[in-house]
Amino acid sequence: MKSHMNYTMLCDFYELTMGNGYFQSGMADQICYFDVFFRNVPDGGGFAIAAGLEQIIDYIENLCFDEEDIAYLRKKGVFCEEFLEYLRNFRFTGDIWAVPEGTPIFPREPILTVRAPAIEAQFIETYLLLNLNHQSLIATKSNRIVRSAQGRPVSEFGSRRAQGTDGALLGARASYIAGCAGTACTLADELYGSPAGGTMAHSWVQMFPDEYTAFKTYCELYPHSATLLVDTYNVLKSGVPNAIRAFKEVLLPKGITNCAIRLDSGDLTYLSCKARQMLDEAGLTECKIVASNSLDEYIIRDLLLQGAKIDSFGVGERLITSKSEPVFGGVYKLAAVEDGEGHIIPKIKISENPAKITNPHFKKVYRLVSRYSGKALADLITLYDETVDDSRPLELFDPDATWKRKTFTDFEAKELLVPIFRNGKLVYQSPTITEMRAYCAAQIDLLWDEVKRFENPHNYYVDLSQKLWDIKQALLKEQGRE
Numbered sequence: 105m106k107s108h109m110n111y112t113m114l115c116d117f118y119e120l121t122m123g124n125g126y127f128q129s130g131m132a133d134q135i136c137y138f139d140v141f142f143r144n145v146p147d148g149g150g151f152a153i154a155a156g157l158e159q160i161i162d163y164i165e166n167l168c169f170d171e172e173d174i175a176y177l178r179k180k181g182v183f184c185e186e187f188l189e190y191l192r193n194f195r196f197t198g199d200i201w202a203v204p205e206g207t208p209i210f211p212r213e214p215i216l217t218v219r220a221p222a223i224e225a226q227f228i229e230t231y232l233l234l235n236l237n238h239q240s241l242i243a244t245k246s247n248r249i250v251r252s253a254q255g256r257p258v259s260e261f262g263s264r265r266a267q268g269t270d271g272a273l274l275g276a277r278a279s280y281i282a283g284c285a286g287t288a289c290t291l292a293d294e295l296y297g298s299p300a301g302g303t304m305a306h307s308w309v310q311m312f313p314d315e316y317t318a319f320k321t322y323c324e325l326y327p328h329s330a331t332l333l334v335d336t337y338n339v340l341k342s343g344v345p346n347a348i349r350a351f352k353e354v355l356l357p358k359g360i361t362n363c364a365i366r367l368d369s370g371d372l373t374y375l376s377c378k379a380r381q382m383l384d385e386a387g388l389t390e391c392k393i394v395a396s397n398s399l400d401e402y403i404i405r406d407l408l409l410q411g412a413k414i415d416s417f418g419v420g421e422r423l424i425t426s427k428s429e430p431v432f433g434g435v436y437k438l439a440a441v442e443d444g445e446g447h448i449i450p451k452i453k454i455s456e457n458p459a460k461i462t463n464p465h466f467k468k469v470y471r472l473v474s475r476y477s478g479k480a481l482a483d484l485i486t487l488y489d490e491t492v493d494d495s496r497p498l499e500l501f502d503p504d505a506t507w508k509r510k511t512f513t514d515f516e517a518k519e520l521l522v523p524i525f526r527n528g529k530l531v532y533q534s535p536t537i538t539e540m541r542a543y544c545a546a547q548i549d550l551l552w553d554e555v556k557r558f559e560n561p562h563n564y565y566v567d568l569s570q571k572l573w574d575i576k577q578a579l580l581k582e583q584g585r586e
């Protein structure tokens with residue numbers, strides 16, 4: 105990263121008023137456990153992809169109020185002087201566990217857990233959520249689009265239609281982790297290493313006296329990366345013929361056959377098939393066809409079903425805004441507190457909607473992967489001090505319909521949440537973005553196709569251990585809800 109922006113004040117005001125309240129009520133140092141989890145996979149998908157952790161690490165490491173912040177808060181007239189003084193030395197001193205970026209995640213399981221003194225744990229909620237929510241949303245959407253392209257590269261083209269600078273930059277980052285081949289966004293490459301590249305705009309073609317001169321000039325300037333936009337005037341009557349002429353006159357004499365055209369309007373199936381035929385007849389069999397124009401996973405799937413001859417896709421607005429479902433819905437909920445003598449007291453949040461009742465206590469998440477098929481079987485949420493013994497058969501049950509039971513054998517149990525901060529100190533070495541991208545692809549490979557399909561995906565099991573289930577039931581009973 106080039107520069108560190110301090111986002112300490114990017115909190116919801118109630119985090120400060122509650123902090124001031126905890127401070128004045130003598131609860132500042134009470135240790136709390138909060139979980140981040142989400143409830144629904146966007147677009148009715150079978151899984152989501154976690155992203156945004158690196159920005160959270162950066163935020164936590166740089167947490168501090170400066171004199172201007174303190175003066176501003178004093179002016180609000182609601183904070184006591186002792187609390188403002190406390191904020192002067194405010195740092196994060198707690199623990200954080202999280203799933204690595206690129207991990208496939210499922211509803212209701214913790215994807216990040218915070219253990220920290222009350223004020224600190226409460227204070228970081230908004231920044232944590234906004235990062236995980238945004239980048240997980242874009243990673244999830246991007247991965248759907250990438251999968252719909254069935255191995256053909258997808259470039260992220262959305263900066264110009266993104267919702268603000270972070271929407272563009274961090275969206276490009278998340279899309280790369282999730283499988284996009286690169287981005288049109290130059291700064292996203294410089295900052296995060298998502299490879300930047302691109303083609304040309306219609307204005308380039310319009311700037312020249314004629315289309316052929318525009319193409320020829322571009323090929324002369326960039327002989328090794330010429331992708332010519334062929335739809336400014338008429339794709340089949342002028343765009344493709346002029347591109348063929350430019351390739352033949354400028355590139356072929358140099359022995360360069362690696363070139364491309366881009367289609368950005370009209371019927372992409374019809375035009376790509378016709379263009380393919382024309383290129384092949386001209387001997388340009390290696391010339392690739394790129395398509396763009398308000399694409400998403402459904403249109404791409406449709407184009408390929410129709411037999412479109414498209415080699416790669418540029419996808420902008422519908423990816424970078426996750427247009428079809430623009431909210432990820434991750435939440436931050438209190439799961440437990442400590443009583444001062446090291447005992448963990450589980451806490452629950454009740455709702456009329458059973459799906460919204462939280463899972464109490466300090467927890468771990470295991471992913472069970474079959475040694476036989478190599479596929480993920482289920483995730484199991486346990487108490488923090490439970491260990492899954494994967495050398496023995498394990499019976500799991502549906503937490504909402506406990507008579508539905510299944511025994512798993514011959515599996516490997518892998519913990520998903522890894523330590524990120526210990527006593528305020530960073531203990532995690534972030535992988536490179538390329539490693540995250542490779543990890544993401546490998547983890548998605550563990551999922552059955554049934555979980556990955558777009559329509560009515562198979563419901564992946566996220567179960568509770570017996571001990572955790574018992575504690576949840578006991579808390580529900582206490583609240584008269586059982």
Ligand SMILES: Nc1ncnc2c1ncn2[C@@H]1O[C@H](COP(=O)(O)OP(=O)(O)OP(=O)(O)O)[C@@H](O)[C@H]1O
Nearest residue numbers: 368369370371372373374396397398399403406407
């Ligand atoms: N064969 C196809 N099957 C399904 N959808 C397609 C096909 N070809 C193109 N599309 C999609 O249809 C939509 C057409 O958009 P639009 O109505 O703006 O037409 P256009 O060709 O872009 O027109 P314009 O010349 O104004 O740019 C885009 O989202 C595009 O990706």
Ligand SMILES: O=P(O)(O)OC[C@H]1O[C@H](OP(=O)(O)OP(=O)(O)O)[C@H](O)[C@@H]1O
Nearest residue numbers: 261305306368396397398399419420421
């Ligand atoms: O449709 P999207 O998925 O968002 O993909 C990005 C779009 O952005 C560009 O169009 P724009 O009209 O902004 O500029 P141009 O003149 O270069 O085509 C490009 O040609 C794509 O159509």
Ligand SMILES: O=C(O)c1cccnc1
Nearest residue numbers: 261288301302303304418
């Ligand atoms: O490089 C491109 O072709 C490009 C970049 C941004 C938006 N649309 C297209």
